[in-house]
Amino acid sequence: MEPVLPEVDAATAIDRVAAGSWLLDVREQQEWNTGHAPDAHLVPMSEIQNRLDEVPSDVEVIVICHSGGRSLSVTDYLVREGRNAVNLRGGMIAWHSAGGEIDID
Numbered sequence: 727m728e729p730v731l732p733e734v735d736a737a738t739a740i741d742r743v744a745a746g747s748w749l750l751d752v753r754e755q756q757e758w759n760t761g762h763a764p765d766a767h768l769v770p771m772s773e774i775q776n777r778l779d780e781v782p783s784d785v786e787v788i789v790i791c792h793s794g795g796r797s798l799s800v801t802d803y804l805v806r807e808g809r810n811a812v813n814l815r816g817g818m819i820a821w822h823s824a825g826g827e828i829d830i831d
Contacts, residue, residue, distance in 0.1 A: 731801050732812040736824035739788050739814045747786040750811075752800045753818075757792060761828040763821060771796045774803060783809055790814040790821065 734742065743749045743765050751758060751766040758768050769777050771791070781787055787809055791797040794817040804811035814821065822828055 731798060731805060733798075733801075733815045734788065734812050735815055736820035736826060739790070739812075739821065740824060740826045742786065742788060747788050747812075748782050750781060750787050750789045750800070752789060752791050752796050759831045761818070761822075761830050763790070763818075764827050764829045766790065771800055774800055778807060781809060785810070787811045788814050791817045793817040793819055 739749070743763070749763055749766040751762055751768050752771040752774065753768075754770050754772070755768070762768070767780070769780055781804065787804060789797040789801045789804065789811055794813065794815050797817060798813045801811045801813040
């Protein structure tokens with residue numbers, strides 16, 4: 727049986743990011759440009775293995791994508807790499823619905 731990965735809902739994620747958790751957006755650049763959380767750090771899923779050193783190991787990392795699928799895969803990878811990673815269930819859709827701020831480039 728696969729272990730259950732840690733997840734949070736958007737409202738909890740918004741509070742945790744405000745309290746210092748690191749928000750990792752794993753969407754592609756063009757998705758980021760259409761809207762992202764102001765405090766997010768972009769490291770696309772396709773680049774995460776080569777850029778793992780950019781992901782902090784000393785704070786909680788909340789992983790977000792569009793709807794929660796890619797972020798769940800990246801959360802799994804980060805947990806296996808020893809990071810304190812948590813998936814944001816529902817992704818940017820949930821973030822926006824919960825009142826999370828969105829910046830557009």
